[in-house]
Amino acid sequence: MGRPGGGIIETIIINVLLVFMVLLVLALIRTRNLFAVIVLSGLYSFLMATVLVALDAVDVAMTEAAVGAGVSTVLLLGALNLCKSEEAKTAKRPWLPLALSATTGVLLIYGAMGLPDFADPQAPIHQHVAPRYLQNEVDIPNVVTAVLASFRGYDTLGETTVVFTAGAGIIALLRRRKRDTDAK
Amino acid sequence: MSSGGVIEHFSYIVTVFLMVAGLFIVIARGNLIKKLIGLSIFQTSVYLLYIAPGKLLGGTAPILAPQYSIYSNPLPHVLILTAIVVGVATLALGLALAVRIREAYGTIEEDEIVARDNAIEDAEGAGS
Numbered sequence: 001m002g003r004p005g006g007g008i009i010e011t012i013i014i015n016v017l018l019v020f021m022v023l024l025v026l027a028l029i030r031t032r033n034l035f036a037v038i039v040l041s042g043l044y045s046f047l048m049a050t051v052l053v054a055l056d057a058v059d060v061a062m063t064e065a066a067v068g069a070g071v072s073t074v075l076l077l078g079a080l081n082l083c084k085s086e087e088a089k090t091a092k093r094p095w096l097p098l099a100l101s102a103t104t105g106v107l108l109i110y111g112a113m114g115l116p117d118f119a120d121p122q123a124p125i126h127q128h129v130a131p132r133y134l135q136n137e138v139d140i141p142n143v144v145t146a147v148l149a150s151f152r153g154y155d156t157l158g159e160t161t162v163v164f165t166a167g168a169g170i171i172a173l174l175r176r177r178k179r180d181t182d183a184k
Numbered sequence: 185m186s187s188g189g190v191i192e193h194f195s196y197i198v199t200v201f202l203m204v205a206g207l208f209i210v211i212a213r214g215n216l217i218k219k220l221i222g223l224s225i226f227q228t229s230v231y232l233l234y235i236a237p238g239k240l241l242g243g244t245a246p247i248l249a250p251q252y253s254i255y256s257n258p259l260p261h262v263l264i265l266t267a268i269v270v271g272v273a274t275l276a277l278g279l280a281l282a283v284r285i286r287e288a289y290g291t292i293e294e295d296e297i298v299a300r301d302n303a304i305e306d307a308e309g310a311g312s
Contacts, residue, residue, distance in 0.1 A: 007241035014239075018198040025205045025225060034217055041221050048228055056245045056256035057235045063268050064231070071272055072224065079217060079279040083286045087215040088293045094212035101211070105204035112196035117189075119241040126240065130257045136248050143246040143258040144265070152262055159266045166273035170280040 010054070011118075017051045032087045038076045045069035059144045195236040202229035214294035216282040220275060227271040234260040234267075 024047060028040045045068035052061035116123035133147050140146040148156065190197070202225060209222025238257030246258035286292050289300055 010241055015194055018195060022198060022201055025202060028221070028225070029205060029209060034215070037218060037221060041224065044225070045228070048231065051232070052235060055235050055239045056243060057238075057261045057264070058245045058247075060231065060235065060261050060264050060268070063265055067268055067272050068224075068228070072275055075272075075276050075279055076217065076221070079283055082283050083217065083292050087213070087218055088295070094208075097208055097212035101204045101208040104207065105200055108200040108203070109197055112200060113193055115193070115196060116237065117192035118195050118236065119239050120192075121240055123237060125237050125257055125260075130238075130259055133258055134246065134248070134255055141248045143248060143255070144261045147258055147262045148265065155263070155266045159269055162270050163273045166277045169277050173277075173280045173284050 007119075014051065014054045017047065017054060021047055021051065032089065034080055034083075034085050034087055035077075037087075038073060038080060041076070042069050042073040045072065059142075195232065199229050199232045199236065202226075202232065216285065216292040216294065217279070219294075220278045220282065223278070224271060224275055227267070227274075231264045231267065234264050 021044065024040060024044050028037060028044065031037050031040060045064060049061040049065040049069065052058075052064060116125075120126075133143055133151070136143070136146075138146045138150045140149075206222045206224075206226030206229060209225065210219050213219055213222065238260040240254055240256050243254040243256045244252050246255040246261070248255070282292050285297065289297050291297060291300075
């Protein structure tokens, strides 16, 4: 609502950003140097955060910029420090994976064409449970926080379990390494 | 009201492209770190799949204020907040595995790892 033509400009901004993402991923596929690949993937995460801001998902954008672009890049660079930085060139052309990916893509696009239009206010996603969330039942202005903490708290419990398991796994993997080197 | 045009479904098409590109990197590239980056691109495309349908043109971020009446759907945002953290947890675990493989095999290229495994099996088969 509000300014006339605002919807068209919003659509153009979002679509241009999405085209940037496609170009960035194509560059990422072709790049062989792993350091460049990691920098490109950090760039990709920041671009994704920008798209999320344009799609009104500001909380998700903040998390993606901090966790996706920040922590992931640091982890990848740390792993790269321990490994070789150049990807070997595969001898054979990847025709089979290309055919498989293209087939999957065509099938998924065929299915996606049956989904509701972009930003259609009559779509089921806007009619089912969202209007109730937007009534501000728990008296917190940020609806995302309200839903996260009060309606869907079990999600965060599950998330914590996953993070704990992953952390325990990493410690188990990397501690064994230290003992091995001590033994040698 | 679904007219089914390409312009109206452009966000879905880009989502599918990103997903398939991630899948292609995971299958076709032999380097383990590159495979993990492909996996995280696949995960990131899912964020777009969830959040793009929740957008309303002319709407604003779901932070309630008296001067606005249209808000984008907050539920996908909540779900994807969880997914981002889980994605980083899987990436970290995968990288730890890659580092361990590098320690054991001296390489993170899939072809060389398989070749070494086969060589070890052949040597055992010849010895017994």
